[in-house]
Amino acid sequence: MSRDAAGPKNEDEALVSAAQAGDYPAFEELVRRHQKNVYALALGMLRNPAEAEEIVQETFLSAFSHLGTFRGDARFSTWLYRVASNHALMRLRKKKPEPQGDTYDLEPRLSTAGTSPFDALTQWARRPDDALHSREVEGALDAALDRLTAEDRSLILLRAFESASHEDLAHQFNTTVPAIKSRLHRARLLLRQLLDEGLRGNPPR
């Protein structure tokens, strides 16, 4: 909790206190600081730019209306992403339900005969800094995200954006911590595999 007491969390806290006291520019500064992450999270979950922008609007409106209930026992960003993901999850649940569970088969790749399950494993993650700017990686990643279920995407992204705790995720997804750990792990394996296949130029099955 005190690891980064002098860092952004502290600055957020000062801005939140000011905003709670009616300092609107302080609220605007919080918006400026967090809008990109909220948008990117929503875009990842919903895969639709217009809806992602609506989620950002709803999130900050809701944050403004409930600012008084924020007590500072969590990071402001954690609180904000929880608001955002709740809005995004509500929207996802209103949509046509997806087929339950992924039917995508991980096992064949993992049970390849031989001493290693990773025969011919490519090295695309060797230099992540280079890869960040690669259009190829971007395309493969978009395709991979599109193939995951909304729930798998959400789990991965909530963890990647704000290190949401397993307890938080279990609460949001209405399940147990062990179940969340297992689903998150499976989702990450699937994302890795889809990305791997995309980058090798294998057509997705």
Next chain:
Amino acid sequence: MTARDDDKKEPRHVDCRKLVGLLGEYVDEQLPDEVRLAFDDHISQCAPCVAFLRQYRFAPAQARATLLQKVPADLESRLLSFLGDKCRDKKPGE
């Protein structure tokens, strides 16, 4: 490392398949020390597992980075204008 006394498999012999099953807890830093040591021990001698671990870690980080690149440049101004209309003259709610 006293797990030899256990009747289960000796943890030093984490094989590649078993290691894949532990990756989630490894990257989330939730493995018990002894299992983590066995994991590290295996990783230090197995290049394919190192590559797999890197990809497993890299994919979500890459997802985040790629999504952040898609934020529209004018989102901030649109958003501030939208929120200003609705909130500027109000007190934040309780």
